[in-house]
Amino acid sequence: MSLNRRLFLHSAAAAAALPGLRPLEALAANAPYELVAGVFKQRVRESGPETGVWGFNLQSPGPLLRFQQGEEATLQVRNRLPQATTVHWHGIRVPNEMDGVPNVTQVAIAPDTDFTYKFRLPDTGTYWYHPHQSSFEQVPRGLYGALIVEEARPVPVDREVIWVLSDFKLGPDNQPVEDFGKITDFGSGGRIGNVIAINGKAAGAQQKLELRPNERVRLRLINASSARLLLLDFAGHQPWVISYDGQGVPPRPLKAPLLLGGGQRTDLILDGSAGRGEFAVTDLRDKGTRLATIAYGGSPVRARVLGAPRAIAANRHPTLNLGKATRHYLAFEGGVLGMPAIGKVDGRTQDVKSIMEHHGLSWTMNYTAQHEHALMHEPLFQFRKGEHVIIKMVNRTEFEHPMHLHGHFFQVVAINNRPVKERFWRDTVVMAPRQDIDIALVADNVGEWMFHCHILDHAAGGMMGTVLVE
Known part of the structure; x- marks a missing residue:
């Protein structure tokens, strides 16, 4: 699988700016963004062999796509997988022919062929992209990515972090268990992986979100799991909820664990209010499994914790009667x-x-x-x-x-x-x-x-x- 060298080097250099997610850049002025769906090896677990995954542009999650509201996106999808695929832009109000649904809005993209999606981004918010062809197999293999449409006036924060949450079902050799499409999974809770991942890496104590005291972070959460529902608990912290599924809501403290179903997104404002130590972020639906650690370090960003964040400007929706x-x-x-x-x-x-x-x-x-x-x-x-x-x-x-x-x-x-x-x-x-x-x-x-x-x-x-x- 070939990949434009300039694009790859740019993505690699950007990794330090946003750990785990690399942004995508157009190949040239007025050229489409290129998403190459292919098969490759990636380290998911910390130890043992790398895992065979499917993803876009040699990474899972795929490259981070960022746009401004009203901007037109042109994305050329090149299928280098062993089976047909499509791309659905989850949550985005695209024209119907750009929705990425085989046999409904388009013919599936056959192996070694390309398809170009072109649409405007009408709404700000947190979205994601994934296949709608054999999605019960292609998504848990790693084929998905985050898509952000920025507000004209973003909520003031010190920095932003994106967590694409998913899971993999791996054997002792770190390779995917090839049991996709079982009727027992179809008729029950779905195919649940045994390795929860954040941005394509196994969750656990080694996944650290480092905060300075009184720092303010916007944490964008995306549940890209094929079947897993998450119930997230932020011990020692009370984040502010500022959006659901990309749509701004009046800011409110998160007073209970956050339920995040498949496909759902929630944006939180997380303040470095605990001041010192380490705190677990756990999934209460998975017996309190530690997904990540909030670890404090460094000098305070400001003298005191900030108050309620500013609300996100609402997208334009029709008035319901x-x-x-x-x-x-x-x-x-x-x-x-x-x-x-x-x-x-x-x-x-x-x-x-x-x-x-x-x-x-x-x-x-x-x-x-x-x-x-x-x-x-x-x-x-x-x-x-x-x-x-x-x-x-x-x-x-x-x-x-x-x-x-x-x-x-x-x-x-x-x-x-x-x-x-x-x-x-x-x-x-x-x-x-x-x-x-x-x-x-x-x-x-x-x-x-x-x-x-x-x-x-x-x-x-x-x-x-x-x-x-x-």
């Missing part, structure tokens, strides 16, 4: 702990035994199971452009589902039929087992858009559909 919204219903069934008696696959109604045995599917949305992009059936919903919509999602399963809608942001307006007072714009929401969630949106982006679970094994196992806006 719930009174005139059309109402829709979306039931989720299936999984190994309780499956529907009947469902529809490829337009034919079948019993669950046939669905499992002949199609390898485990889930239904409104009694329909969907192959991963192999043959898209009728959309779950059809909306008029500009239509105000409420979708009641009813989770009849015993599993969580981080549901992601492409091309739009929505607000959670009710949980278990109780209205939500504070409503934030999001593109991914975690449904708890047996929970009802009402989301509201304005269907203002024309096209056919994916609506699926971001436990990527669940999506491949049937929990995938589309929403058509005309």
Whole structure:
């Protein structure tokens, strides 16, 4: 796999400025950014052999993409993988033909071929990019990266840190366990890795975020795991939450551990308020596993800890009118702990035994199971452009589902039929087992858009559909 030498040297030099993530630079003036998807070796665990991973531009996570709001991105994706791929720009309101969904918005990029994505960046915030072809395999192999759209007036901080959180399932030889696509993973909690990673390196005490007393850091968190949900605890600190899924919120102290579902992002302001010592950042969903250490050193940045941070300027969203919204219903069934008696696959109604045995599917949305992009059936919903919509999602399963809608942001307006007072714009929401969630949106982006679970094994196992806006 060839890679422009100037680009590689620039990326390597920039690594010191932002540990673990290297920014991407255009090859020449007015030239597209080049993302080369390929196979290579990378050190994931501290000891033992390097790991065979998939990634962009010889790194996992791929290069950090940074843009200004309103800027036009031109990205040439060169596929040097052994299978077809695409790139989806998670959370970005792109034109439908640039959304990176095989057999819906484009033909998958075959091995040794290229595809150019071109779109404007309408919203500031923290986003990420990943394949939407065989994503249950390609994402956990390491194929993803961070994408940042900067605000005109960023929140004042001393510096910024980005953590792309993911996991790898590795054997004793540090190589990936080749068990992708198991029906038992499709129908349960998904394929969970045994090595949690931050920016492609194994998490643990060796992962250190060094703070000076009273220093202020903007910490951008991205959950790029294919199935793992994280519950993050920042011992000895109380960060400020300033955005969810790239969308600014009124700053608020994080008073409980932070739940970060697959595909979700949260921006925190972390102040060096503890002053001395070392403090663990742990995942309470993984038995309190230490992901990183906040370690203090050096002289204070300022005399005292700063107060509440400034709010991020809001992106432009349509004003929701719930009174005139059309109402829709979306039931989720299936999984190994309780499956529907009947469902529809490829337009034919079948019993669950046939669905499992002949199609390898485990889930239904409104009694329909969907192959991963192999043959898209009728959309779950059809909306008029500009239509105000409420979708009641009813989770009849015993599993969580981080549901992601492409091309739009929505607000959670009710949980278990109780209205939500504070409503934030999001593109991914975690449904708890047996929970009802009402989301509201304005269907203002024309096209056919994916609506699926971001436990990527669940999506491949049937929990995938589309929403058509005309």
